Amino acid sequence: MRIILLVILFAFTLVGHTNEDQLREKIKKNYPDLIIKSIYKTEFNDLYEVFTQDQIIYTDVNFSFLIVEGRVVDPKSKIDLTGKRLEELTRVNFSALPFEKAIKSVKGTGERKIAIFSDVDCPFCKKLEKETLSKLDDVTIYTFLFPLEMHPEAEKRSKRIWCASDKEKAWNDYMLNNKMVKNNGDCKTPIEDILLLGRNLSITSTPTIILSSGKKIPGAIPLKDMREYLAAP
Incomplete structure (x- = not known):
């Protein structure tokens, strides 16, 4: 009897994997450049969750429709299930970040930690920087230099800041007072490594804040919100 049950469970597992594999093939046939990180069958009938680089899309096992910007919401609790799931899927392993390739700033005890691209x-x-980070206490901030292509001088300026004898001062001088350090920016920098890291973490905009919990927060959030995030367990 036990052997029969194991065989049945194994068969169901194979069917599940087969459905997901077949769905992946159908999606790639229509969207060959789409990067699919995972496919998951939700609890809602034949609805499948497809996680791409930084987005969740929905379809069925036959790929007969696509819901690209829709949200699944629990009607009773009113919880945004899509947002909750996306937060889980995009969570960063904070302790694994290459902090030696960041500009480190310690305020007060520095007991709380955040990283920023x-x-x-x-x-x-x-x-x-001006309205939020400069007013925080008891926090260690790791700033990863992440120049975007839309800013043609950003990479050159990032290199000059990294090559400064006092990186933290050079960063603050430019971001707070628009005063650039005087050097040629010709030292070895980790900028290419950080750009690759950002792509792997699906970071597409700046600023992007990463809490020690691994939660990613995009944008220039107000001081009040940042303090609430840092106070959360």
Whole structure:
């Protein structure tokens, strides 16, 4: 009897994997450039969740429709299930980040920790620095230089900041006072490594904040919100 049950369970497992594999093939046939990280059958009838680089889309096992920007919401609890699931799928392993390739700033005890992917010429990054980060206490901030292609001078300026004898001061001088350090920026920098890391973490905009819990937060969030995030367990 036990052997029969095991065979049945194994058969169901094979069917599940077969459905997901077949669905993956159908999607890739129509969208060959789409990067699919995972496919998961939800609890809602024949609805499948397809996780791409930074987005969840929905379809059925036959790929007969696509829901690209829809949200699944629990009608009783009113919880955004799509948002909750996306947060789980995009969570970062904070302790595995290459902190030696970041600009480190310690405020007060530095007991709380955050990481930020930031572009030197991003206006929202400067807003975050001036209105939020500069007013925090007891936090260690790891800033990863992440110049975007839309800012043609950002990579050159990032290199000059990294090559400064005091990286933290050079960063703050430029972001808070628009004063660039004087050097040629010709030292070895980790910028290419950070750009690759950002792509692997599906970071597409700046600033992007990563809490020690691994939660990603995009944008120049207000000081009040940041303090609430840091106070959360």
